[in-house]
Amino acid sequence: MKSIRTPRALAAGLGAARSGTDHWWEQRLTSIALVPLVFAGIVIVMSIVGRNHAAAVQILGSPIVAIIMLLFIFATTLHMKLGAQSVIEDYIHSKPMKTALLVGNSFLCVVLWLACTFAILKLSFGV
């Protein structure tokens, strides 16, 4: 069968960029991760809701809980970024507005990830 690759691509020998399905794949990876993490997160929140600040700090700062929360926060904020990106691309047709929302969404999700991660680390290390 005749190759559909261009002569230039054959000469460069690099093949496909292998990045076309990144968005879809990362959405799946984060959703697989979030199946257990969401339920773990709900249990952690439920165990803290009725307690005072000192108890909340103690629970959130314990290594296992902190690591689960850090994973939960990372997977959630990445999943949020990818999901909202799809929604914006589907429904916002004005190009300036779409670009602004996509940039804003990316920035916001990084800020949320950093804020939560910083809070958990601060509680863990007790600085």
Add this chain to the structure above:
Amino acid sequence: MESLKFGIAQERRFCFKGSTRQWDYSSMADTPARVERPLSPHLQIYRLTFTFLMSGFHRVTGIVTYFGFFLVVWWLLAAAAGPNDYAWVQWFMSTWIGRLILLGFSWGLIHHSLGGIRHLIWDTGHGFEPHEREWLARATLIGSISLTLLAWIIGGFVMGGLR
């Protein structure tokens, strides 16, 4: 020769988009080349079905929980900031509006998770038969409501979160 050229030009013009429709060229001479192309269906055109509603609800819960996550951020930052800031979170979560938002957020999160599991099942190529789609949509809704109630009963009454 002129007409043949014209015919080819028309043919090219209408075949270019890969359409498989049979075009009627008989009136091409006196009418402008404007063709009624089929539109892809909009939300208003689809018949309202349960699976369609659940599909939309998956996206809605995704958007709602996006903003619901701000509660988690506020809660964690307040816990890291100290007892005074944490008291505000505790106060808000004890009000009726706070509890209603928390109930909606937890239901949305659980529903979106179950809906996501449904999508992961579909990703394997299974569950596309009509009765399977119906069953999965029902299981998602019934599952999300029961799991949310279970979480609130355990968290609120057994573990004492609502007291």
